[in-house]
Amino acid sequence: xxxxxQSPQFLSIQEGExxxxxxxxxxxxxxxxxxRQEPGEGPVLLVTVVTGGEVKKLKRLTFQxxxxxxxxxxHITAAQPGDTGLYLCAGAPGNTPLVFGKGTRLSVxx
Amino acid sequence: xxxxxQTPKFRILKIGQxxxxxxxxxxNHNYMYWYRQDPGMxxxxxxxxVGAGITDKGEVPNGYNVSRSTTEDFPLRLELAAPSQTSVxxxxxxxxxxxxxxxxxxxxxxxx
Numbered sequence: 001x002x003x004x005x006q007s008p009q010f011l012s013i014q015e016g017e018x019x020x021x022x023x024x025x026x027x028x029x030x031x032x033x034x035x036r037q038e039p040g041e042g043p044v045l046l047v048t049v050v051t052g053g054e055v056k057k058l059k060r061l062t063f064q065x066x067x068x069x070x071x072x073x074x075h076i077t078a079a080q081p082g083d084t085g086l087y088l089c090a091g092a093p094g095n096t097p098l099v100f101g102k103g104t105r106l107s108v109x110x
Numbered sequence: 111x112x113x114x115x116q117t118p119k120f121r122i123l124k125i126g127q128x129x130x131x132x133x134x135x136x137x138n139h140n141y142m143y144w145y146r147q148d149p150g151m152x153x154x155x156x157x158x159x160v161g162a163g164i165t166d167k168g169e170v171p172n173g174y175n176v177s178r179s180t181t182e183d184f185p186l187r188l189e190l191a192a193p194s195q196t197s198v199x200x201x202x203x204x205x206x207x208x209x210x211x212x213x214x215x216x217x218x219x220x221x222x
Contacts, residue, residue, distance in 0.1 A: 009150075031209065042114075042200050042213025043153070088152055097143065097168065098211070100152035 003027075004091055004101035012107040016078050021104040023089035024071040030092050032065055032072045037086040037103070079108045111136050116201050116214035123191040123221045131186040131217050133201030141204035142184040143211065144168075144176065146197040153200065159184055191221045 035043035049065035145153040155168030
């Protein structure tokens with residue numbers, strides 16, 4: 001079983017602070033995705049990274065895929081209360097379905 | 111498009127009862143998935159389907175069954191509900207060749 005380990009599990013920060021969350025594995029993935037899930041709703045895709053070393057930006061969110069395609073990070077600049085939610089990473093091992101991490105629960109306090 | 115819809119939104123079952131969780135998508139997606147999400151855990155794949163008439167087991171299929179008679183519908187059946195099946199269930203769909211899974215709003219199931 002290919003596992004994705006996310007850290008930290010919980011994060012509570014003040015509005016305006018920066019933060020980074022991590023998604024690590026011992027396995028190689030053909031692509032890796034980040035989702036955000038708000039209470040009472042299903043996850044919503046934020047980004048897909050495919051190439052080792054790739055960096056993608058989505059407004060204040062920066063996503064990076066590790067060179068070896070085994071890990072990824074999500075950096076949020078100047079966090080806002082609207083960023084509060086559960087951040088899930090999911091890896092595509094190949095032609096098999098996605099494998100999800102346990103998530104990082106972020107709380108941004110105004 | 112309504113996207114992915116799930117019914118019911120909430121349900122309480124007694125041990126041993128059975129029920130079907132409904133999932134429908136109107137995007138003509140080939141791939142459909144059922145996940146369960148337990149507190150503090152990520153999503154675990156129960157079953158998936160790559161097209162009408164084709165289903166396959168995921169990571170945690172025991173206690174569940176699925177069918178895919180049409181492209182639109184992918185119901186999940188619990189035959190003998192157990193407390194261990196208390197969870198939030200999400201259905202998702204994916205266009206062939208796409209990378210974005212579209213998730214439904216979830217069904218919160220409690221088995222007492």
